[in-house]
Amino acid sequence: MPAADLPLLIDAARIAGRVATSFVGPSAARWDKPDDAGPVTEADLAVNDALASSLRLARPDYGWLSEETEDDDARLSADTVFIIDPIDGTRSFVEGGRTWAISIAIAHKGQISAAVIYLPRRNKLYAAGVGLGATLNGASLTATQAGMAPDSTVLAARPTFHDKHWRDGAPPIDRHYRPSLAYRLSLVGQGRFDGMLTLRPSWEWDIAAGALIVTEAGGRITDRTGAPLRFNNSHPTLNGVVAAGPHLHSALVGRLGPVR
DSSP states (O other): OHHHHHHHHHHHHHHHHHHHHTSOGGGSOEEEOGGGOOEEEHHHHHHHHHHHHHHHHHOTTSEEEETTSOOOGGGGGOSEEEEEEEEEOHHHHHTTOSOOEEEEEEEETTEEEEEEEEEGGGTEEEEEETTTEEEETTEEOOOOOOOSOTTOEEEOOGGGGOGGGBTTSOOOOEEEOOSOHHHHHHHHHHTSSSEEEEOSOEEHHHHHHHHHHHHHTTOEEEOTTSOOOOOSOSSOEESOEEEEOHHHHHHHHHHBOOOO
């Protein structure tokens, strides 16, 4: 199944990229979602429509979970589900930046089987399939084998390293940041950074595709407690995310304190 689905996702991502880049970020119509859920633009919706048209037509028996589609329970009865973030990093898109991504994944019985993350403005297409490895523009990826050290590079928002989240205080780490969660995970799979973490509840569509890119590159990804990730949940969120090579992953999870 991954071998058959992955070319479909790659083609759909490239089409969606052309749709997204037809909009000029700062001039695209924008509004804020209810309940402080962040901004959305007409480009997000156009990309969502383009993906729905191509993917659901090709796989009509797959369920559908997207940030920009009103959720319903129909997907819960499907063994296989598309999990979509039409534009991850909408704020970067609105500001005219390049660090936003189209994130597309397929989950089969709760586990990601195929995934693509595409950054059209950076000409980066990450892809992975179970047993097929992870690639960037066709070149194989390998996560790093770094352990916990002051020069270990970790992608995380600044509040993540408040001492209150850690046993015996935050570890000495070289912290970096990128606005798209999907891109952060891709960079860990690429080996550009040693790890990433977010301690807040995370939407599945932000994590799904990047999770497979990390694991197929030889890394590990779990929730903040070290528990395995499962997708297509009735409430589609995860209890934070820790992703890294195996040594750093174990060290980070071991240092994290209990949820407060």
